[in-house]
Amino acid sequence: MYSPFKMWNGTIRSAKKYACLRTTIRFSSVAKHKVCIVGSGPAGFYTAQHLIKNEPNLEIDMFEKLPVPFGLVRYGVAPDHADVKNVINTFTSIAKSGRLQFIGNVTIGKDVTLNDLRTAYDVVVLAYGAAQDRWLGIPGENFENVVSARKFVGWYNGLPEESNLQLNLNVEKAVIIGQGNVALDIARILLTPIEILKKTDIAQHALQALKESKIRNVKLVGRRGPLQVAFTIKELREMIKLPEVSNRIHLEDRDYIEACIPKTPRPRRRITELMLQSADTKQADVKDSSKQWELIFHRTPLEIVKSENQRSVKALVVGINRLKEDNWENPQIEDTGLRETIPCGMIIKSIGYKSLPLSDELPFDHIKGVIRQKEGRVEGMPGVFCSGWVASGPVGVIASTLQSGHDVGKRILDDLRKGICATSTVKPGRDVILSQLATRGVEPVTFVEWETLDNEERERGKNQKKPREKIIDVREMIDIAKKVQS
The missing domain is CATH 3.50.50.60 (FAD/NAD(P)-binding domain)
Structure with missing residues (x-):
């Protein structure tokens, strides 16, 4: 089934539109806890997969810097390895399950701070990979x-x-x-x-x-x-x-x-x-x-x-x-x-690559280029977890990321059930984040809007007799994505 983000239509340019958006993007039942995942590559999606499968009463948002999802699968897997890219089908099913909301074109650390996320969500999962050269x-x-x-x-x-x-x-x-x-x-x-x-x-x-x-x-x-x-x-x-x-x-x-x-x-x-x-x-x-x-x-x-x-x-x-x-x-x-x-x-x-810290408050090993953590739990930050290369360094393949993502998901659920990373205070979740993005002039991209862009790339690819022709200009990506019709 399609995401409730179908309601998010066109380019949102004012706080008033965001306020309307907040009233329309709702789950059919009230979620006990709110989780956000930073990064839409394999580590982020596999962590989300475990959470969705094993806890039906979570509200999960996934933030991505680019207007497009899938991270390393889209931009790291070699173009002649189409079989490896088939995992995108699994990630698409997760995104369209109605249990997860993709919010693209949002840079954590710039458009939204880590502290903003910690205030808005019970759990923050950092899965943004390794983007710096050794x-x-x-x-x-x-x-x-x-x-x-x-x-x-x-x-x-x-x-x-x-x-x-x-x-x-x-x-x-x-x-x-x-x-x-x-x-x-x-x-x-x-x-x-x-x-x-x-x-x-x-x-x-x-x-x-x-x-x-x-x-x-x-x-x-x-x-x-x-x-x-x-x-x-x-x-x-x-x-x-x-x-x-x-x-x-x-x-x-x-x-x-x-x-x-x-x-x-x-x-x-x-x-x-x-x-x-x-x-x-x-x-x-x-x-x-x-x-x-x-x-x-x-x-x-x-x-x-x-x-x-x-x-x-x-x-x-x-x-x-x-x-x-x-x-x-x-x-x-x-x-x-x-x-x-x-x-x-x-x-x-x-x-090899190494990761960068999203904020000065994040415990980070600058020599290894990873977040300091134990079993996915970030040191000294209850409720903050990390998954994938930002935790382990650039090792393993997509299949091994599946296991590590599921392991982190299990520990998140353990800590939620034990009350380690959630308080009695109801967190506002995406409502407050969307308001902040509106104030800061950021144009988030939903998964439905990504599908409009996806279709355009596939159409352009047909003209070249290719699976797709990737659009490489971010502004063009956003403009095409926002053409989605209700």
């Missing part, structure tokens, strides 16, 4: 054409803030620092034939740039060895099967690797065996026009070198290391003193 801390990191994986992924996925990212793909060699799933995603997007990419929901500006790209060789450089790679076997298989692309996996100590295989868990064993098998496979002669990707291990980035004209990247200098201890799971790295220069015209840093 740094290598080496010379040359600020050079042109040295970009973070977060920015690059946002660029090809149509994230508004990265749509104008300046990139030079008119180079033959690129280096990706990191060997996780995101690193392989980026390498795959750089090397996949355009005939395949153009059938996905990749942003049009990225598709055009990749069509004109001169990149033919992508090296994925990691500090540790093949037994410590962070990607999954699915991602590796996709890379190995890329059409019109050869591969080279640099294995420097095969005897040691083969000796360790029997000691490793099955998932790790399968990945390692596939790398060994691929390294042994004789590939056809690589022609000048062919594309190739490489896995290079035991290399620590030390310096990025500029070209002679000082306008582009020339190379990455790395230190060759070795694993100090006979411990394949978490080995110590030792510098051998040897150095190597890897020529390249572009460098992408895929070394």
Whole structure:
């Protein structure tokens, strides 16, 4: 069934309209407690899913900075992974259940403060992910054409803030620092034939740039060895099967690797065996026009070198290391003193993300980039919880986020039933927040309005023979969304 937010129609421009809105957005029964979730990605939706399933008498609002929902699923999952994006169907069902209200285009910390939310709701769940880059801390990191994986992924996925990212793909060699799933995603997007990419929901500006790209060789450089790679076997298989692309996996100590295989868990064993098998496979002669990707291990980035004209990247200098201890799971790295220069015209840093605090009052570990918490409960703030990457750091995949979201949901319900995070005072919930937004001139977007935007993107995609053509301008998003009819 559709959300009661169907009543929220057109652009709301005055406090009077908000007052009318507050009288029309009501549940059929009075909710005992009011919950708000900050962030509409997997962590937010899976936390909401558990709450809705296990407590029928909650009023739940979900706030999102952008006018569109789904967070990492929309802007982080690679465009050629349509099967992974199918989880949007589950999230849509949750949003249209009548139990949760999506309130987009609201930036917590700017339009509304954390203290505002704590005053208005019994429970505040912070699930806004990780949106800041980690740094290598080496010379040359600020050079042109040295970009973070977060920015690059946002660029090809149509994230508004990265749509104008300046990139030079008119180079033959690129280096990706990191060997996780995101690193392989980026390498795959750089090397996949355009005939395949153009059938996905990749942003049009990225598709055009990749069509004109001169990149033919992508090296994925990691500090540790093949037994410590962070990607999954699915991602590796996709890379190995890329059409019109050869591969080279640099294995420097095969005897040691083969000796360790029997000691490793099955998932790790399968990945390692596939790398060994691929390294042994004789590939056809690589022609000048062919594309190739490489896995290079035991290399620590030390310096990025500029070209002679000082306008582009020339190379990455790395230190060759070795694993100090006979411990394949978490080995110590030792510098051998040897150095190597890897020529390249572009460098992408895929070394992880970290979160930012929404307010100074939030207990935050600035080194790790996470909220200080225990089992999802934010330290020293009863009634405030955190879920997903803002709590754990950028680890795991969407499936693992499901379990952590459900775990946080369980603890929220436990604390509500014990009276730990609710008082006898009835909280005003969204009523007071909507009034504040009206006063501050903010135009919230409802889920029904998002569906109008969703339909427009799908229609534009049909013209390109794509699943959708993402709109990348926030103002245009809002204008289209507000065309919804009652």
